[in-house]
Amino acid sequence: MITRSATHTPYVIAPSILSADFTRLGQEVTDVIQAGAQWIHFDVMDNHYVPNLSFGPMICEAIKPIAKNAALEPIPIDVHLMVQPVDTLASSFAKAGANLISFHPDASAHVHRTIQVIKSLGCQVGLAFNPAEPLSVLDWVIEELDLILIMSVNPGFGGQSFIPSAFKKIKEARHRIQACGKNIRLEVDGGIKPDNVRAVADAGADTFVAGSAIFGQANYSDVIQAFHTQLSA
Ligand code: DX5
Ligand code: ZN
Numbered sequence: 001m002i003t004r005s006a007t008h009t010p011y012v013i014a015p016s017i018l019s020a021d022f023t024r025l026g027q028e029v030t031d032v033i034q035a036g037a038q039w040i041h042f043d044v045m046d047n048h049y050v051p052n053l054s055f056g057p058m059i060c061e062a063i064k065p066i067a068k069n070a071a072l073e074p075i076p077i078d079v080h081l082m083v084q085p086v087d088t089l090a091s092s093f094a095k096a097g098a099n100l101i102s103f104h105p106d107a108s109a110h111v112h113r114t115i116q117v118i119k120s121l122g123c124q125v126g127l128a129f130n131p132a133e134p135l136s137v138l139d140w141v142i143e144e145l146d147l148i149l150i151m152s153v154n155p156g157f158g159g160q161s162f163i164p165s166a167f168k169k170i171k172e173a174r175h176r177i178q179a180c181g182k183n184i185r186l187e188v189d190g191g192i193k194p195d196n197v198r199a200v201a202d203a204g205a206d207t208f209v210a211g212s213a214i215f216g217q218a219n220y221s222d223v224i225q226a227f228h229t230q231l232s233a
Contacts, residue, residue, distance in 0.1 A: 011201065011231045013224055014039035014078050014187070016211035017063075018054060019158045028215065029063050035220035036228075039078045040067055041189070041209045042098070043158075049084040049107050050156035057089070057096035064097030076100060080128060080189065080209075082155045083107065087117050094121035102126030102149045102187075105137045115144045126187070130155060131163050135172055142180045148173050150205070153190030158211040162191030167203045174204025194226035201231055 015037045020028035029040060040063070045054040060077060067075045076099040083089050084107035093101055101123045108114040111127075118125040126147030129135060131154055138148070150173055152166035170188060177184045187207035188200050197208055214223045 010206075011228070012038045012185070012187075012207040013227050014041040014207060014209045015214045015220075015224075016041040016043055016158065016189075016209050017215075018043040019211035019215035021215070025059070026063065026066055029066055032214065032220050032224075033067070033069055033075050035214075036224040037075065037214075037220075039076045039100075039207075041211075042077055042079045043211075044079060044081050044083055044089070044093070045156060046083040046089075049104065050082040052156045057092040060093055060096040060098060067097075074099075078102070078187075080149065081107075082128075085109075086114050090114065090118050090123075091121060094118070094123050098123055100124040100126060100147060102128045102147060104128045104130065104133075104155075106130075106133065111137060112141055112144070115141060119144070126185075128155075128189075129169065129173075131165060131169075135169065135176065138173075138176050142176060142184070143182060145182075145184055147185040147187055147207070148177070149187045149189055151190055152188055152192070152200075155190075160191055162193075162196055162200075166190075167199070170200065170203040170205050177204075194223065194230050197227050198230045198233060 015032045045052045047053040079093045079098040079101045081103045086103045086108045105111045124146035128149035152162045153160035185207045188205040189209035192210045193213045
């Protein structure tokens with residue numbers, strides 16, 4: 001088991017609205033927040049970087065006012081850009097209310113510059129790594145980051161199966177975060193379910209994207225509670 005730092009903040013469940021019922025998206029966002037979602041994960045696909053097309057900044061702007069918990073505290077919108085190029089759309093999402101914007105380093109010609117663009121817009125910034133992509137770019141930019149996102153499926157679609165090699169990469173990312181000493185969240189995205197979340201947390205992850213595991217179910221509270229039960233075991 002990996003030891004997390006003293007500055008570690010609690011586990012976060014981030015439902016991906018890619019698997020929501022789009023005919024009633026606002027209610028889905030409200031329902032999943034009431035059920036205990038701590039972040040809203042917002043998957044942006046451009047039919048260029050990935051072979052699928054999802055939603056853009058107008059939808060982000062539309063859900064921003066309802067992304068609040070019962071105490072009317074804002075729920076962070078965690079934008080995962082699967083787009084190429086990155087910078088212009090990142091700016092649009094910052095203006096649309098994104099709190100955190102992650103992008104794939106191979107989608108930007110100038111990774112360090114894109115990180116600075118996102119930070120200059122007042123958002124936190126993350127780097128996302130595909131299953132066959134090394135973490136070596138972190139040698140040069142980890143201190144600039146707020147989040148590292150490990151893809152445990154190939155990006156583009158919800159409902160895929162977790163790729164086991166992600167465990168090794170999560171462990172490596174956790175070691176890099178510990179060596180860096182900064183409080184960087186370690187998010188895992190793809191095929192996360194209550195029955196594998198404990199093992200993913202033990203590898204070092206602290207933030208869990210779940211799409212089909214939550215939106216496919218009758219009772220969102222039960223699923224989110226099942227995640228937390230596993231994480232507290
Ligand atoms: C894949 C997306 C994921 C996906 C997760 O490209 O980044 O967020 O929607 O969906 P599940 O949890 O169904 O694997
Ligand atoms: Zn995602």
